[in-house]
Amino acid sequence: MFKVLSLAVVLSLSVLMVLPGTYTPVRAVNQNGPTRFSPFGPFTQQMIIHFYSDFDPALSAFQQGQIDISDWTLQSTSQINTFCSNPDFYCTSPTGPGGYFGLMINNHPSFMGIPLLQPRTVGPVSFTTTNTTPGCSTGFGSLQITLRNQETAATILDFLNILTVRNQPSGSPSVMVSDSGGSSPNGVYKVPCMLAGSYSIMSSVYNATGIIVTVAGSTIKSGILNVNWNSPSSLxxxxxxxxxxxxxxxxxxxxxxxxxxxxxxxxxxxxxxxxxxxxxxxxxxxxxxxxxxxxxxxxxxxxxxxxxxxxxxxxxxxxxxxxxxxxxxxxxxxxxxxxxxxxxxxxxxxxxxxxxxxxxxxxxxxxxxxxxxxxxxxxxxxxxxxxxxxxxxxxxxxxxxxxxxxxxxxxxxxxxxxxxxxxxxxxxxxxxxxxxxxxxxxxxxxxxxxxxxxxxxxxxxxxxxxxxxxxxxxxxxxxxxxxxxxxxxxxxxxxxxxxxxxxxxxxxxxxxxxxxxxxxxxxxxxxxxxxxxxxxxxxxxxxxxxxxxxxxxxxxxxxxxxxxxxxxxxxxxxxxxxxxFVNAFVENNGWNFQQCTSQCANTQSSIVNTEMQGTIAGGAYFTLLNARQVPGYDPCALPGAPVNCSSYKPGGGNPNLIRRGFSQDTSNLSPFTFNSPWEGEIVSSIFDTMLQPNPNVSGSSQLFDWGTISHSSSFNPNEVGCNSINGCVTGVTTQIWRLRNDWKFSDGNDVKATDVAYSIIANRDVPSSLLQVYVINVVSAVGLDCAPGQPCKTLQVKIQGQSALNDFSIGATQLVIEKSLWAPSCGDPPVAGGVCASPTFDPMYPSGNAPGIMVGPGPWACISPIAGTGVPAGHIGGPCSRDASGKLVGSAITLDGTVLLSENTNFVRCCPNGPSATSSSLYKVSYADHNNDGVVNILDLADIASHYGTADPYWVNPNIASGTTVGAIDLATVAIYFGHGITAPYTPRTLTQVDPQIDPFFCPATGC
Missing domain, CATH: 3.10.105.10 (Dipeptide-binding Protein; Domain 3)
Incomplete structure (x- = not known):
């Protein structure tokens, strides 16, 4: 691991130098320590996204009290001085950069007549024997391989590369060897004595596909392995x-x-x-x-x-x-x-x-x-x-x-x-x-x-x-x-x-x-x-x-x-x-739970300053999931409140509304064609993934089950996996994903293993412009328990090779679509160039005269707010977008257009409050997890079983079943949710910066 100085410390110090200090009589509330998150929501029933079409108008609208959650970082000292001097604003701490801006150079056109690209010539991979000497015992032989890149005509000096030499056709014995020079590579790989026979040679870095070398007994064969760069490029x-x-x-x-x-x-x-x-x-x-x-x-x-x-x-x-x-x-x-x-x-x-x-x-x-x-x-x-x-x-x-x-x-x-x-x-x-x-x-x-x-x-x-x-x-x-x-x-x-x-x-x-x-x-x-x-x-x-x-x-x-x-x-x-940018954001202070002292707790979630993202467009998933208004917040009761303080009421005075501002327009709101962070935010709010990363931890160190009960993987070095992109590769990872019983789309239909499998294959083959790259090595994706009468909740994904990023690539990037809605446009099985990937196909409002298919398992539902051409009001799937005049439109949304999203009451982790709370999946799994350890397990099942037929004050719950004693329905509820969890595979104590109120129904605000 390369050691890097803590950027967070440096950035925090640098920005604090320009944030208002304690001596300032009137100032914004600045973030005090890390923000917490809850692995469930939404806490607010509706969200309206208003389009301002540029950054300055969006910030101006925020300053006028029209926006609750901003979508772009503060960009200058003057902006920090302006926004972080208002006590009704909440300024976040720097999260560390999540990207960079700069000049891109297009390599396809010539520059002033000078080509920037040229054809690539690739020769066949080969092994040339240079010498054979006595060695090894009877029936055993050895190889001494010099690795040469024939595209550069040079010996490869790479201490990270590994050659795998595997007996054919059995696959055993096999041996893995690194450059014999170690950290000072010399390009020579010395294979120890092994059973005589035919052996394939594979490189972990370079393209050595198709090489078979015969090893004779009692000999050491020396030779040059001529390989190519591992690249599909023709240029x-x-x-x-x-x-x-x-x-x-x-x-x-x-x-x-x-x-x-x-x-x-x-x-x-x-x-x-x-x-x-x-x-x-x-x-x-x-x-x-x-x-x-x-x-x-x-x-x-x-x-x-x-x-x-x-x-x-x-x-x-x-x-x-x-x-x-x-x-x-x-x-x-x-x-x-x-x-x-x-x-x-x-x-x-x-x-x-x-x-x-x-x-x-x-x-x-x-x-x-x-x-x-x-x-x-x-x-x-x-x-x-x-x-x-x-x-x-x-x-x-x-x-x-x-x-x-x-x-x-x-x-x-x-x-x-x-x-x-x-x-x-x-x-x-x-x-x-x-x-x-x-x-x-x-x-x-x-x-x-x-x-x-x-x-x-x-x-x-x-x-x-x-x-x-x-x-x-x-x-x-x-x-x-x-x-x-x-x-x-x-x-x-x-x-x-x-x-x-x-x-x-x-x-x-x-x-x-x-x-x-x-x-x-x-x-x-x-x-x-x-x-x-x-x-x-x-x-x-x-x-x-x-x-x-x-x-x-x-x-x-x-x-x-x-x-x-x-x-x-x-x-x-x-x-x-x-x-x-160092990523410091400004939000309406009425959503800041760090200020709570009585009616709420300062450890509760609301605004989540996501690592490397803050609340930037496309990176505010958990803020929008957790955002809730501070009880009793009065923007005019704060010391030094500005004269227009009444305009800063969170939600504009509506306790059930988040007002999100978008500083850029959208054109494509399809999982197959979305391109910008703003488009990605809407798409990922409606559709969703099997895993979610902890927003307070960078990298994949805390990926937790979201739409799944569990996931596992195994690697078979001898299995051959093929697809149309990479051809055939020896060595296949098999993943098993077990979907939650209560995972549903916003239209109420179950999310089946066949839906997830279809999504992965469609993203690979149609393909999705931005999601394909994560699944180019997928061999297959199938449901294992999808025969008639079976639940269809077990997914198998086979992947070429073995990668530490496989769980992230499959689990945390692949947005799940409902097969029955998309197959007519993408094909069944999905076909390359399917209509669903066409720029003219708009799932928000197909052809401007048909109901939308923006139906996903995510936390937010796209529901038509009014009737339009070919669309009744209340249609789940949209369109939920309107232009400046209020007319329903599709994915192309510009100045003063809006998108109205409603909490998806069928969302697997909805609803912690509101009218659907006590009938929700979240309520039932919280009930079943009696000891609040983040998962419904044998302890919970044993507990309810031991109280069966009694008037236990916890297990007898009118929201679960009628009656005054613990009965069959109560027991069945725990059984149905067995293995399901809120924080699995982590416990609440090991999930970094999680809100300690892991159970919003049976725990106090400060946690259990």
Whole structure:
């Protein structure tokens, strides 16, 4: 495990410096310690989501009292000072970053005529015998294998790789061997003496599929095993692509820019990832970056960031170790030579935005960027100029007219988002590109100006050379629907100020976001509407280590592979990270139970500041599940309450309503086509998964059964599993999932094993744009007890290989749909390219004239609030969305539109309060778990059995059965819920930061 400093401590200290201190006479209530969560809900019967279409209008609406729970982090010191000075607001502590923002580079279109991708040539895997010597006893032989990558024509030196040598066809004996050099690998694997015969050889990292080697008795056979990268990609990146990424990364002085733009509310990422996932920054990264441990002293050896800078030997002038003989200096960060702190408008060409601030690069970074562009094959004007001349031309406030520059051989299709941060960082890079290519942005007002940066390439030729900024809805068809399946073009854009929500695991970044399988058929995989990898990063090398990390048998090994890939992505300059928020949010204080003293307890759940997510869009599942209004809360009774305090009544005065604000629009609310965090939040509120992660713990250390009683897995190293994506693989994991008896969809139908199996296979084969990547190694999913008359509550899933992330991938990501509603559109069995994955298919309001099928087992139900064309009021499944005029609409929701969600009274963990509470599944399982240890077990069954026929004050309960003594119905209730639990497989004491009132009906507020 790589050791990383506690980010939470650093972030908390940095933000507390700008949060109001105790001396402030009027201030918000700030979070006091961790927030608790309850594994049941909803506590509030309805939730209305109002669309504001941008971040600033949403914050303004919050300030006016129209929103209870915010969907976006506070982004600046001024916002913290504004919102955290109001006593009716509750400011959360930083949770640690859950992603980063930066420039994405599309690899499909050529850059000024220079290809960024090229065909990949793969030879067949082979074993070449080089020598045979006597050895081993009679009937036994040995192998000495040199591992060679035939794509790079080099011996593989990888201490993490393991070769498995297995007898054929029996599978036994078998042996696993690592590089004989250990931590100093030499590429040689020495297999001990084993029974003579035929043996297959498999690599845990590289593609060695299909190799059979014969081992003779009394011999040691030496040979070369020629393998390939473990990648499905038909393409690979060119050297020009790495040079392009390095050049663009040089164009922003990231730490200076982040500090000036955000103060303490954001950090400069040290790489394509975040340290809160457990990864370590590349060596040599300055402490100005998130997680950076400092640059080496002058004269010290070259660090990882130095080696990345100097890898092409094209900066002989640069005093960075590895770039020139005798160099003693070091870069401060990835492709960042110096901290220049150059401000907007301090030079003639850096016009920037109205924000002002710093972040433009200085001479050395500009010269290095120019070197990289020239190494790609571009030329300078005049032809006698050098890159030093180009960099020197950047100084001064007066436009010199003609100056040395790179000759533009085309334009750069650039799309910059409008929201704060992305707009400003994107403009810094765009301004610098225009300067380097001789078309400085300050000349945009001149007649006939043609810039190098094209801010809108939807028309040809480009005419948009003044800055233009886009909302998410505007860029979706350009950037995220850039495949044939969506009717888009993979060449529609080149640069985009994007974001990566990386989640709890490095896998989210290195396997999910950057694997060729997610390119929608461009490099590999199936054609999809929203490719998971819309920038078409197609690199067999990063595919190899991303897959190795995703499918590693232990989390420790997984993390080491992802750390390896981090360095590979650094060396290839995949993206240009710009900033990551520390994730501090503001909420209406009327939902803050940490202030409770009498009518409620401060240990009770409500607002849940989810680890790495807070209450951000797509990350507020448990807040929306647990949110409840503080009893008797009066926003005008607080000291220093503002004059408009009455507008801050939680729920707007409605005790049964959560008002959620959305700062971005939605287009697709289907499990197969959703793309943004806002779309994902609605989809995952209605549909649900078999497992849930503890929101107060990062990673998978506390995944608990949600729609299941239990789950288990076993691995058979000799079993062969095949699917249409990966072919056949030896070694299969078999998972058994036992579904809860009371797991139901919002329409009241039971969730069957066949529904879950259908969901998994449909996500794999139709496929789901964002969920397929988690199930690409699924061999099969079937119900084991689904014959007529059987309960159909046992699911078997077979998976290729053995991964520590299998439970998370299958249990915590696969949203369950009702087969009978979706099969007509997805096929039965699901078929590739099914109608349900079409951008024209809208499950919220099919064709705008039919009832919706937004029916899931999640905590919230989509119920039509009014009648519409073809839809009666009250239809379960929707549409539950309306436009600004109040008319029912489908998934495309924009300014002043709303979505009304109601508590799903059939939800397996509903309802802790309200009119359905005492008839709910939650009430019955709470009743059955008499000793409140989180699961109904033999102790509970023995207890009720011992009181059968008596007037026991606990077991006799009119909400369960009539009568004055314990009877058959009471006993049957405990029997039906036997094995079911609230916190299983954990006890309430071992589930981190759970609300101690684990039983909302039979425990006091402070817990049992």
């Amino acid at each position: 690979k990146t060119t050297q020009a692509r790495t040079l392009l990424g390095a050049a663009i990364a040089h164009l922003i002085d990231d730490p200076a820019w982040v500090s000036g733009a955000f103060g303490s509310t954001a950090l400069a990422p040290c790489a394509n990832g975040i340290t809160s996932q457990g990864i370590a920054c590349p060596t040599g990264t300055s402490t100005m970056y998130q997680g950076g441990l400092g640059t080496p002293p002058p004269g010290g050896p070259a660090s990882q960031i130095d080696l990345a800078e100097c890898q092409f030997n094209n900066h002989p002038w640069l005093n960075v170790a590895g770039c020139s003989p005798g160099a003693t200096g070091h870069n401060i960060g990835p492709y960042n030579i110096a901290d220049d702190k150059i401000s907007v408008s301090s030079e003639f060409w850096n016009t920037g935005t109205s924000y002002g601030g710093q972040g433009y690069s200085g001479h050395d970074d500009l010269q290095a960027a120019c070197d990289d562009f020239v190494s790609m094959g571009l030329t300078l004007s005049p032809s006698t100029a050098t890159c030093n001349d180009v960099a020197n031309a950047a100084t001064g406030t007066i436009d010199p007219g003609a100056y040395p520059h790179i000759v533009p051989n085309g334009q750069i299709k650039t799309y910059i988002r409008v929201n704060f941060g992305r707009q400003q960082s994107g403009q810094v890079i765009a301004d610098t590109l225009n300067f380097l290519f001789g078309t400085p942005q300050n000349r945009a007002s001149q007649t006939g100006f043609v810039g190098t940066v094209c801010y809108d390439a939807r028309t040809t030729p480009c005419t948009q050379f003044t800055p233009k900024y886009y909302t998410f809805s505007q860029v979706t068809p350009i950037v995220f629907e850039d495949t044939v399946a969506s009717g888009g073009s993979p060449d529609a854009w080149q640069l985009y100020t994007g974001s990566h929500s990386v989640g709890f695991f490095p896998a989210e970044q290195y396997f999910v976001n950057h694997n060729s399988i997610g390119t929608g058929g461009i490099c590999a995989g199936q054609s999809v509407i929203h490719p998971e990898n819309p920038e078409f990063w197609c690199d067999p090398e990063t595919d190899t280590f991303g897959s190795a990390g995703e499918f590693a048998p232990t989390l420790n090994l997984s993390e080491q592979f992802f750390q390896t890939e981090l360095v590979y992505e650094l060396n290839r300059a995949v993206d240009v990270p710009a900033f990551t």
